[in-house]
Amino acid sequence: MNTTGIVYRPPFEANSLLLQVTTGCSHNKCTFCYMYHDVPFTMCPLEQVEADLDEAALFRPDVKRVFLEHGDPFTMPAERLLKIAELIHQKLPKVETIAMYASIQNIRRKTDAELRRLRDAGINGLDIGVESGLDEALTMMNKGHTAKESIEQLLRLKKARYDFTLNIILGCGGAELWRENAEATAVMINAVQPRQIFTGTLHAEPGCRLYGEMQSGAFRECTFRELLDEQELLLSRLELDECYYFSSHPSNVMPMQGWLPKHKQDMLEAVREMRAYLTYRLDEIPARGGEGSILNRE
Numbered sequence: 419m420n421t422t423g424i425v426y427r428p429p430f431e432a433n434s435l436l437l438q439v440t441t442g443c444s445h446n447k448c449t450f451c452y453m454y455h456d457v458p459f460t461m462c463p464l465e466q467v468e469a470d471l472d473e474a475a476l477f478r479p480d481v482k483r484v485f486l487e488h489g490d491p492f493t494m495p496a497e498r499l500l501k502i503a504e505l506i507h508q509k510l511p512k513v514e515t516i517a518m519y520a521s522i523q524n525i526r527r528k529t530d531a532e533l534r535r536l537r538d539a540g541i542n543g544l545d546i547g548v549e550s551g552l553d554e555a556l557t558m559m560n561k562g563h564t565a566k567e568s569i570e571q572l573l574r575l576k577k578a579r580y581d582f583t584l585n586i587i588l589g590c591g592g593a594e595l596w597r598e599n600a601e602a603t604a605v606m607i608n609a610v611q612p613r614q615i616f617t618g619t620l621h622a623e624p625g626c627r628l629y630g631e632m633q634s635g636a637f638r639e640c641t642f643r644e645l646l647d648e649q650e651l652l653l654s655r656l657e658l659d660e661c662y663y664f665s666s667h668p669s670n671v672m673p674m675q676g677w678l679p680k681h682k683q684d685m686l687e688a689v690r691e692m693r694a695y696l697t698y699r700l701d702e703i704p705a706r707g708g709e710g711s712i713l714n715r716e
């Protein structure tokens with residue numbers, strides 16, 4: 419298979435066939451993100467996609483789910499996505515779902531009719547980096563969308579029968595706005611009732627704009643206490659019919675997963691236990707390793 423740049427995927431796509439159809443990210447301006455800073459956005463030639471599918475048909479002919487790469491393949495015009503879906507079904511006839519990362523801008527640029535046609539072609543399970551429901555935090559991260567736009571576009575997706583995962587970043591309002599971030603993010607999530615939420619905490623690598631702001635003190639990171647308080651407040655405010663809460667990213671203070679609302683009280687209790695466990699570290703800012711993994715939790 420052809421690949422350009424590092425390939426990222428959500429943990430729950432571990433068994434999916436990863437198929438590169440774009441390189442980089444069409445936005446590539448989020449202040450915390452370094453993933454594609456040296457990879458220009460391009461659409462891969464369809465001949466290359468077809469050759470990769472021919473190869474996949476030899477070693478994974480029974481695959482049921484394909485995950486398109488890289489950062490936001492849903493940015494492609496609907497006609498191109500439909501052509502890729504057609505090639506996938508032709509070469510891998512057992513595929514049921516074609517998933518990928520998507521942004522709010524990607525959805526906004528598609529008509530309702532296009533969204534329906536793409537869904538009918540098997541595209542579903544979009545993984546969407548909304549990050550927050552607080553406009554101040556979204557502006558700070560340079561996400562290119564507002565909370566109101568997130569709600570509008572996600573409701574359009576729901577109307578077109580899509581399931582989706584929302585990526586949420588705890589701590590993205592910094593130490594000053596952790597409470598407002600939790601409250602506003604809960605309002606946004608409750609309004610759209612996603613199938614799954616995937617959480618991480620804010621971190622930045624050298625080279626990102628946000629890293630410089632953290633170093634200069636212009637942006638004050640959350641402590642362990644603030645991150646746990648924010649997680650507890652967010653969980654307590656979520657009113658969801660049926661949603662999987664998945665926080666396995668290494669940047670989380672604690673790994674946690676379960677169904678909401680069924681496991682809500684258990685998860686809240688786990689946050690309180692973690693707060694008690696970290697009593698002597700609560701006012702420290704987490705030290706970070708690769709992918710924001712927390713190094714000083716023990």
Ligand code: SF4
Pocket residue numbers: 443444445446447448451452453454489490521547
């Ligand atoms: S966080 Fe997502 S949308 Fe933002 S620059 Fe990175 S890949 Fe692109």
